[in-house]
Amino acid sequence: MSIKGKVWKYGDDVNTDVIFPGKYTYTITDPKEMATHALEDLDPKFTKEVEKEDIIVAGRNFGCGSSREQAATCLKYAGVGAIVTESFARIFFRNAINQGLPLVQCKEAVENISSGETITIDFEKGKLSCKKGVFNFPPLPESVLGILKDGGLIPHTKKMLKIKEGE
Amino acid sequence: MGKTFAEKILALKSGRESVITGEIVTVSPDVVMSHDNTAAIAKKFKQIGINKVKHPEKIVIPLDHCVPAATEKYATNHKEIREFIQEQKIENFYDINTGVCHQVLPEKGHIIPGTLVLGADSHTTTYGAFGAFSAGIGRSEVASIWATDEIWLRVPETIKINIKGEIPPGIYPKDIILHIIGDLGADGALYKAVEFSGKVIREMNIGGRMTLCNMAVEMGAKIGYVEPDETTIQWLAARTNKKYEIIKSDADTEYEKTIDCDISDLEPQIACPHTVDNVKPVSEVVGTRIDQALIGTCTNGRLEDLKIASEILRGKKIYNRVRLLVFPASMEVFAQAMETGILQELVKSGAVIMNPGCGPCLGAHEGALAPGEVCLSTANRNFKGRMGCKEAEVYLASPATVAISSLYGEITDVRGDLK
Numbered sequence: 001m002s003i004k005g006k007v008w009k010y011g012d013d014v015n016t017d018v019i020f021p022g023k024y025t026y027t028i029t030d031p032k033e034m035a036t037h038a039l040e041d042l043d044p045k046f047t048k049e050v051e052k053e054d055i056i057v058a059g060r061n062f063g064c065g066s067s068r069e070q071a072a073t074c075l076k077y078a079g080v081g082a083i084v085t086e087s088f089a090r091i092f093f094r095n096a097i098n099q100g101l102p103l104v105q106c107k108e109a110v111e112n113i114s115s116g117e118t119i120t121i122d123f124e125k126g127k128l129s130c131k132k133g134v135f136n137f138p139p140l141p142e143s144v145l146g147i148l149k150d151g152g153l154i155p156h157t158k159k160m161l162k163i164k165e166g167e
Numbered sequence: 168m169g170k171t172f173a174e175k176i177l178a179l180k181s182g183r184e185s186v187i188t189g190e191i192v193t194v195s196p197d198v199v200m201s202h203d204n205t206a207a208i209a210k211k212f213k214q215i216g217i218n219k220v221k222h223p224e225k226i227v228i229p230l231d232h233c234v235p236a237a238t239e240k241y242a243t244n245h246k247e248i249r250e251f252i253q254e255q256k257i258e259n260f261y262d263i264n265t266g267v268c269h270q271v272l273p274e275k276g277h278i279i280p281g282t283l284v285l286g287a288d289s290h291t292t293t294y295g296a297f298g299a300f301s302a303g304i305g306r307s308e309v310a311s312i313w314a315t316d317e318i319w320l321r322v323p324e325t326i327k328i329n330i331k332g333e334i335p336p337g338i339y340p341k342d343i344i345l346h347i348i349g350d351l352g353a354d355g356a357l358y359k360a361v362e363f364s365g366k367v368i369r370e371m372n373i374g375g376r377m378t379l380c381n382m383a384v385e386m387g388a389k390i391g392y393v394e395p396d397e398t399t400i401q402w403l404a405a406r407t408n409k410k411y412e413i414i415k416s417d418a419d420t421e422y423e424k425t426i427d428c429d430i431s432d433l434e435p436q437i438a439c440p441h442t443v444d445n446v447k448p449v450s451e452v453v454g455t456r457i458d459q460a461l462i463g464t465c466t467n468g469r470l471e472d473l474k475i476a477s478e479i480l481r482g483k484k485i486y487n488r489v490r491l492l493v494f495p496a497s498m499e500v501f502a503q504a505m506e507t508g509i510l511q512e513l514v515k516s517g518a519v520i521m522n523p524g525c526g527p528c529l530g531a532h533e534g535a536l537a538p539g540e541v542c543l544s545t546a547n548r549n550f551k552g553r554m555g556c557k558e559a560e561v562y563l564a565s566p567a568t569v570a571i572s573s574l575y576g577e578i579t580d581v582r583g584d585l586k
Binding site: 013015016017018021022023025026027029041042060061064065066067068069072087089090091094095098099141143144152153154157158160161 | 191203204207210211214215216217232233238240241244286287288289291303304305306307308310311314315319353354357358387389442529530531535548550551552553555557
């Protein structure tokens with residue numbers, strides 16, 4: 001699993017309300033429509049200019065706040081290929097993996113990446129390449145990578161139940 | 168070396184003799200909560216290709232986030248949930264006349280010590296007030312648990328916060344937790360278990376403990392926890408006859424960190440826009456104009472909160488251009504507040520009494536803000552856009568601070584009123 005994309009860089013504590021406002025949580029059910037509101041209270045330019053496989057780079061505690069899974073879903077359907085941060089809030093971390101959206105925690109890389117540049121990430125090798133160099137990060141645990149590779153938790157659970165049935 | 172509460176309970180729930188911090192374990196929860204998001208979870212559940220939930224008796228579903236339905240879309244959402252609970256024979260369903268999930272679950276006896284509770288809501292941390300291991304998860308995860316009765320969890324490190332000193336007049340549990348969050352920061356307890364302990368906690372009632380655990384997630388915590396004691400046992404005795412086992416951290420446990428917090432000189436605390444950790448003592452923000460005051464939510468909508476407010480407002484009128492909205496956290500709280508005359512006092516002062524539910528806390532309905540407006544609220548979040556408008560500002564405070572401020576139309580130090 002690897003990815004190459006253009007960077008959108010943000011600061012610390014990007015919360016779920018600015019990623020996907022609470023007022024839409026029970027009225028918007030189509031993931032494609034969710035994508036049209038991604039980051040709307042933080043960066044109105046984002047949904048207009050984001051391209052497939054673009055990468056979000058941010059500081060500490062990305063995704064803090066609500067448990068709303070749409071915060072991960074809207075970014076995935078907006079085309080975001082990965083998120084690189086210093087740290088993630090725990091429920092967002094789970095939600096993103098469960099939506100099949102890869103995450104990287106690497107403080108050093110975040111400090112060296114500029115908005116707008118193109119970076120490459122190899123998830124299995126734990127390598128991130130940007131203009132200022134190559135940075136290593138610990139790959140996700142095998143069990144978590146398994147969910148990502150299956151495209152998220154729902155297809156993963158479906159697959160695991162089928163395997164169990166066959167036994 | 169002793170074990171922490173988190174290590175002990177996650178060993179128990181994963182069927183292992185012992186587990187260590189940092190380990191990833193597969194556990195089976197005792198209670199799985201979802202609310203207005205149940206219809207969306209049901210759609211994900213069906214995608215797994217299963218027709219029946221594995222353990223309907225573990226599922227609890229209160230409707231609270233937008234009740235009664237504000238629009239056709241919300242109404243359709245509720246209808247789909249009612250159909251789903253019938254189809255799945257889920258008995259623990261609470262319709263729009265019950266209250267906010269985090270108040271309803273304990274009130275209805277679903278929360279007991281030593282259990283593992285997972286909910287599709289970040290403030291599921293609230294139930295740690297009863298000695299449960301209780302964390303928020305996402306929608307796909309609830310769907311997956313419905314199908315398999317399993318989920319993976321990482322065993323968290325534990326931070327112990329020892330709260331000591333004497334609570335000064337005008338200071339409430341909300342001030343204590345805002346102070347702690349302001350000190351530690353929005354990620355100060357990221358992925359950790361937070362154990363609240365000390366003399367102040369032992370003397371604190373269940374409502375106060377719930378306020379603390381509710382907001383533990385605002386500093387990134389996976390769970391909040393208060394060791395059950397006689398106060399807990401007595402509270403539970405009136406709610407449930409379920410048998411339970413109290414699980415505690417061992418006396419010789421080594422915590423990742425122990426923080427001492429003396430509150431003897433604490434001022435009322437205010438979380439300023441637009442982050443919960445932007446906490447200032449009231450003296451720094453006194454005089455800030457407010458347009459709306461809100462008392463309620465899963466953080467501070469309990470009987471004691473409404474009582475504090477009514478005592479401050481008794482015989483007085485709120486400032487003429489301020490709207491004061493009061494949301495009792497549950498119908499039980501509503502009824503008690505009515506019977507004890509609290510609601511009458513609040514109404515006489517000019518408050519609008521709303522039905523139990525989340526109200527405008529997440530910006531869905533019942534008191535959203537306009538651009539340029541300021542709300543002082545007892546809720547737990549003040550993020551930009553939280554109450555429906557990104558050009559509005561939300562400040563967070565205790566019910567006492569909100570009540571006194573609604574009299575003056577600006578943020579006010581409640582201690583002046585107590586002299």
